Amino acid sequence: MFMSNMxxxxxxxxxxxxxxxxxxxxxxxxxxxxxxxxxxxxxAVLACHEHFESLKDDIILSTLPKSGTxxxxxxxxxxxxxxLYDFExxxxxxxxxxxxxxxxxxxxxxxxxxxxxxxxPSPRLFATHSPYNLLTESMIKSDCRIIYLCRNPKxxxxxxxxxxxxxxxxxVKPVPIEEAFELFYxxxxxxxxxxxxxxxxxxxxxxxPERVLFIKYEELKxxxxxxxxxxxxxxxxxxxxxxERQGIIANIQRLCSFESxxxxxxxxxxxxxxxxxxxNFFRRGxxxxxxxxxxxxxxxxxxQLTLQKFGCFGLVFKES
Numbered sequence: 001m002f003m004s005n006m007x008x009x010x011x012x013x014x015x016x017x018x019x020x021x022x023x024x025x026x027x028x029x030x031x032x033x034x035x036x037x038x039x040x041x042x043x044a045v046l047a048c049h050e051h052f053e054s055l056k057d058d059i060i061l062s063t064l065p066k067s068g069t070x071x072x073x074x075x076x077x078x079x080x081x082x083x084l085y086d087f088e089x090x091x092x093x094x095x096x097x098x099x100x101x102x103x104x105x106x107x108x109x110x111x112x113x114x115x116x117x118x119x120x121p122s123p124r125l126f127a128t129h130s131p132y133n134l135l136t137e138s139m140i141k142s143d144c145r146i147i148y149l150c151r152n153p154k155x156x157x158x159x160x161x162x163x164x165x166x167x168x169x170x171x172v173k174p175v176p177i178e179e180a181f182e183l184f185y186x187x188x189x190x191x192x193x194x195x196x197x198x199x200x201x202x203x204x205x206x207x208x209p210e211r212v213l214f215i216k217y218e219e220l221k222x223x224x225x226x227x228x229x230x231x232x233x234x235x236x237x238x239x240x241x242x243x244e245r246q247g248i249i250a251n252i253q254r255l256c257s258f259e260s261x262x263x264x265x266x267x268x269x270x271x272x273x274x275x276x277x278x279x280n281f282f283r284r285g286x287x288x289x290x291x292x293x294x295x296x297x298x299x300x301x302x303x304q305l306t307l308q309k310f311g312c313f314g315l316v317f318k319e320s
Contacts, residue, residue: 023183025175026167027190035131036192044105047112049136052104057123058144059235061101064197065129065190066159067151068217073097073127074256075224076147079231080123082243087251093264098272103127123235129191132200143211145235148201151217152317153194153306154290154299157184161293181298185305195309202315218287218318224253287318 021029021036029036037045054060061076063069074097078090085091091100102108104126108115117124128135139146151159157180165174187193205214213234220227228249232238239249254260290299310316 021183021188023175023179023188024164024190025172026164029188029190033134034196035134036188036190038190040111041105043112044109045130045134047109047114048104051114052109052117052136052138054136054138054142054144055122055124056143058139058142059123059125060135060139060144060146061125061127062132062135062146062148062201063127063129064150064156064192064194066163067156068149068220069127069129070097070261071220071256071258072147072149072215073101074261075228075252076231076235077101077125078252078256079228080125080235080237082248082252087255090255092255092261096272097261098127101125101127103129105130131191131197132204146201146204146212147215147231147234148205148212149215149217149220150198150201152287152290153184154294154302155217155287156194157181157189157302158290158293160184160189177293181294185301195306198315199309199313202313216317221287222318225249228252 020039021031027038030039030042031037032042032045059076059080061069061072063072074092077097077100078092081091105128108117108126135146150156161175161177161180164180168174183189184192184194187195191197201212202214205212213231215227215230229239243249294302306317
């Protein structure tokens with residue numbers, strides 16, 4: 001699906017990119033400003049930087065791949081639009097979350113195209129996998145709100161490994177987990193290095209907590225009610241006492257739960273707009289699946305590296 005054109009790097013980018021990496025097979029990567037990116041996405045990142053003008057009411061959802069992106073899109077879309085639809089007519093029942101919240105670089109500015117975003121209602125809701133250092137200047141200066149969802153590195157890696165192997169042609173052997181692990185450990189993964197991506201948003205959330213909200217997947221799973229309230233407050237649309245009494249928070253939780261989303265026909269078949277089959281976005285959605293895949297040596301190495309990278313910044317993860 002992706003192999004035929006991934007290595008066709010635009011000529012105007014030859015001098016700003018380096019180190020083509022084929023280890024992930026389905027998604028060859030190049031290094032751009034310290035980040036590992038699919039070649040054609042670099043063109044979209046540049047187009048976004050040149051043409052996207054963020055508004056102060058914009059909401060930007062940022063994640064690394066396989067860190068709960070689909071769930072965050074579902075929760076945020078339903079939360080901010082809760083007064084527009086009753087729960088029997090929620091768009092989420094008929095539309096995949098990725099088609100409700102478009103990616104800036106994977107869809108809107110894909111292949112360098114320039115979309116017309118002026119007709120979108122406020123607040124505009126977008127998603128990105130870009131690290132903080134590749135966000136556009138207008139995203140930072142416009143005072144839009146940025147929500148970052150991250151996941152512990154072991155589960156992120158395992159989910160990423162499963163996901164990428166789904167896109168290999170039938171005649172190509174899956175990437176062995178040992179090989180994929182070494183790449184991830186060295187920082188070579190889509191939109192990686194993992195640790196630098198996470199730290200960029202963590203530091204921004206400490207410096208600008210009113211504009212950057214940092215959420216951990218494990219904590220969101222543990223207490224979704226708390227974080228739905230936190231999201232609503234952060235976005236300036238807190239739940240009223242009447243909404244609390246009506247059980248609106250519980251309704252949103254149920255509608256956006258993994259069990260609910262995977263049961264919907266729209267998420268079982270067909271493709272999202274960017275051409276990926278919808279069922280590829282749902283595997284297990286649990287915390288701690290890494291225990292079923294990683295060796296003791298892998299766990300120790302990844303834990304030590306994570307402590308080295310995050311320890312002095314006070315960033316820790318719950319893993320089970």
